[in-house]
């Protein structure tokens with residue numbers, strides 16, 4: 001038996017037990033981009049394309065029917081004038097129907113071994129066995145972990161890590177999701193330390209089964225609109241925006257935001273009393289009305305004036321599942337070509353050059369593969385939730401330029417509902433390019449029977465904090481529908497503009513083309 005020391009630097013989450021465990025289980029080469037590990041994978045859950053299977057052919061047929069009905073706008077006439085607030089129950093059945101729709105169940109391209117971020121050693125030599133068993137040094141805090149290649153015994157956070165692929169963070173209808181989010185919401189917090197870096201206060205929390213989450217506290221009321229005189233870069237982060245972004249990203253069919261749940265945390269029992277982070281502990285105080293507050297240490301907004309206050313010890317927060325540690329799965333950070341100037345007086349290049357996109361299209365990594373349309377996917381998410389703060393985005397290094405973009409850090413979304421921010425859509429407007437599958441799902445979400453606000457309301461009602469108050473107020477939900485119309489109008493304008501040349505093909509990037517061959521071969 002190896003006795004695991006959990007003594008660690010409070011501000012260095014990378015030294016945490018999770019990393020050691022994964023390093024043992026998931027035999028990855030820490031810095032390698034794409035080099036294959038020594039053993040095999042035991043993954044499940046994702047529907048990959050098997051050319052011969054009847055199932056694939058059936059789902060392709062269903063999809064092709066669905067495509068033509070979306071194209072004809074067959075259902076668009078149903079009940080368009082109906083009022084826009086619906087019961088959560090009817091929204092839930094809409095959400096079910098949406099997720100059952102063939103557009104969400106397309107067989108993907110085949111998943112190869114190299115398409116998984118991490119791999120499991122399924123056979124362990126006797127000589128290596130000892131390192132598979134971890135016994136916590138502080139027994140009352142952490143559970144003993146005896147995990148091996150047997151997937152059934154893995155905790156949900158580990159299944160989540162092992163399910164990350166080149167294409168997405170988790171599969172559609174992920175059987176692991178319920179337990180994963182339930183544990184985030186309820187498991188005992190055994191450690192809470194500040195996450196260094198970034199501009200605002202964040203904590204890394206750990207659970208008895210070595211799972212970890214990133215914690216962002218509630219800083220403003222849900223119905224408070226961001227002050228109009230505040231520049232976007234001075235805006236606070238919102239815990240409900242992190243939660244809502246996860247739901248919206250999943251509803252759009254992307255699955256590029258790590259799962260997030262809301263949780264009421266007792267800041268005394270679950271943070272102050274247990275933290276080993278003395279710098280954090282020292283910033284706790286009791287406000288004049290008897291609420292417990294703290295502010296931590298960070299480059300901005302970490303002062304008594306910007307303290308986070310509980311009521312009197314209960315604080316709403318968002319908890320996001322941590323991605324695999326960087327030492328196991330390195331990530332690359334990319335500057336957005338359409339990043340804002342982060343200055344009150346300067347314009348960015350994209351704001352003054354009308355042909356900016358043609359330059360970007362010639363630049364790595366946007367000059368080949370799907371990065372440009374992936375970027376446009378992200379822009380659409382950001383416009384819908386009015387997030388102006390996407391200065392960078394990250395990808396997993398292992399997958400090179402042929403992978404999805406991570407949609408991390410959504411805390412500045414959903415700040416204003418009464419105003420849209422057309423400049424967020426500039427990349428779509430300037431490049432006139434969108435994935436067919438995205439465009440079709442957006443059109444689906446504009447139909448009354450799947451209306452975006454209704455499925456979002458329903459999806460958010462499943463979050464634990466919904467019982468305290470709805471996570472997005474009705475005006476925010478209504479803004480989603482309005483913005484969705486704007487996105488679809490922008491695509492239509494692009495198609496008109498390009499109707500002279502190759503028409504729609506110029507605008508719509510056909511990522512469903514491979515399915516057509518299948519439809520033909522399916523007869």
Ligand SMILES: Nc1ncnc2c1ncn2[C@@H]1O[C@H](COP(=O)(O)OP(=O)(O)OP(=O)(O)O)[C@@H](O)[C@H]1O
Pocket residue numbers: 197198199200201202214237258320321322323394408409410411
């Ligand atoms: N779920 C996650 N798992 C692991 N790392 C994460 C996760 N979410 C965010 N991070 C990492 O933590 C860093 C800081 O997070 P985030 O951007 O949300 O905080 P922030 O305070 O808004 O930072 P900034 O002020 O730089 O925008 C990110 O750059 C990202 O690499």
Ligand SMILES: [Mn+2]
Pocket residue numbers: 389409411
């Ligand atoms: Mn940020």
